[in-house]
Amino acid sequence: MPVSNMIESIRDALGIALAADDDLLILGEDVGRYGGVFRATEGLQERYGPDRVIDMPLAESSIIGAAIGLALEGYKPVCEIQFLGFLYPGFEQLISHVSRIRYRTQGDYGMSMVIRAPMGSGVKSHELHSDSFESFYVHIPGIKVVVPSNPYDAKGLLLAAIDDPDPVIFLEPTALYRAEREEVPAEIYQIPLGAAKLVREGQDLTMIAWGGMVPVVKEAAVQLVEDQIQCEIIDIRSLYPFDQDLIVQSVKKTGRVIVVHEAPRTLGVGAEVAAMIQEQAFLFLEAPIMRVTGYDVPTPLGALEHVNRPDVNRIKKAVQQVLHY
């Protein structure tokens, strides 16, 4: 089986999708000739031409707004936004139109499109290149939000997102693009949206994370074994819709939960996860649900990034607090 990193598996999925559907278009800044700033679309314009892999003017509202018109005419736009922190000029198109057109036209027109964007910290980048505001998008009714944490999931989730009849925001953790290589099947496969993944089994505590936090949580779990603590890890992967069952099932087993995300704490997705758990498994909880998150500060510049980004030590400390509540 071939071995790929995440950027390669994403490129692989995009190539498969372009080959499978003549109406699929890739739109974005520098996605053609240049192959994208992270090379997710490298070689695709050469293979499929400039009318399928389209270099757009530097205008995010144009990318998403024009994609809406193209989708109305039966095209399947897969938009690349260079960084999640650059999506804001296109945010109005997303919240006022993309998410509502199926509803507003009462099903006459769906908005089957994917908007891909690198997100999150961990590579010490410059301002607005490390934003992790996934909860904005989760909060918008009418769109789905997916965050893969490994190459295998990235391909399967992206192919499922492309096949989905509704708009999907596909967030790619920048720190994981080239972090690991693993076996990724060459063939077509899909991972259903809305299904979380049990990454590690354990009976003492449940750790819930997604995207760039999954490897950090995994490392913390490995280190905690030395202290005789067995953590269960759930990678939510699909932030909307999200897999309540797998989480509730795990909480009923462990009775203790920490949620880890790099986004600011207030109204982060962790708040929703915690609220859901106390609604559905209150009597199984042995301790309050603890959040280990970025602080409520603007995404810091590279130099102080590590202070803000949850790390193994912060996670281990939270685990001890929850276990000894």
Place this chain on the structure above:
Amino acid sequence: MKQCVTPTGKLTAYGEQIWSKLSIDIKKELWKWMVRLRAYDQQCMVWSRQGKILTYAPYFGQEASQVGSAFALQPQDWLFPTYRDHGAAIVHGLPMKHSLFYWLGRIEGNRSGGKWRALPASVPIATHLLHAVGTAWAATLRNRPTVSLALFGDGATSEGDFHEACNLAGLKQLPVLFFCQNNRYAISTPFGEQSATETVVEKAHAYGFPGIRIDGNDVLVVYETVKHAAHKARLGNGPVLIEALTYRLGPHTMSDLPQRYRMMEEEREWNAREPLQRYQQLLLDQGVLNEQEVQETKRSCQQQVLESMNQVLHAASPPNTHLFAHVFAVLPRDLKKQRNEVVGRRGMDACFEYD
């Protein structure tokens, strides 16, 4: 400013040329549509004041722009209207009944079933111009003779999306028509406080396509200009920006008080230039119409408006669970649970069918 018919109903030299080319049917249809739209709009203002519909955005005074632009389209063409362009949407195929549903706050009014190609009215300003660029791009990619018409007001030219849409359309030379009804005010703010350029039309130059400034209260020049621009766009000549000079004789919406920002004198001046009277006068003078026909048409249009309202009021209300219809193609599980929360609440049992 191009003009075919003067405010007193006389043909200009250019108007004579256009007039001689048009069939009687088209001349009459343009008029009938204006009468119909006027009747609808006036009645909606009354109904809104009476609380029978929600607040309402009248196009009173802009009927020539509404009719002339949409009437120049072909059935395969796309229309992207604002909340003040339901007149144009009706001309393009939206049944009056659907429009009334909309003003009653009922989403089923937005449904087209693909029978006419338009998105529902765009409330956020200028954002829909990019959708028109997208459908125009699709027409180019698919090599289809389809034109996209985006309607907007003078205030929209201050929004970033106006400039993005013009830039992309000009860059790709797409078959999209940007039709600006310059009605002088963005609610209360006059165009002079929105823009350093005196006209909207001169902005087209910066984006690499032509702009045309016309009398937006003259249905003939609006129709002719849009038809000609659409024809050229179909042939691959790219976008056009049309600035139609007009005036909103009514309020911004029924919650607005125009006397706070404009003079009665100005309203009187524009009343004298309003679109229906001048065109009707021309048709009467030219012997295309007679007084009896005018009276009969007005009556039947008024009747049509009342009948539409009657149908709307007798249509069954959607069940409360309709709140959840079409959020997604398939409702996610959690949303199904939320949907079940409203099951059993009042109105749930009413059956509902689309037209």
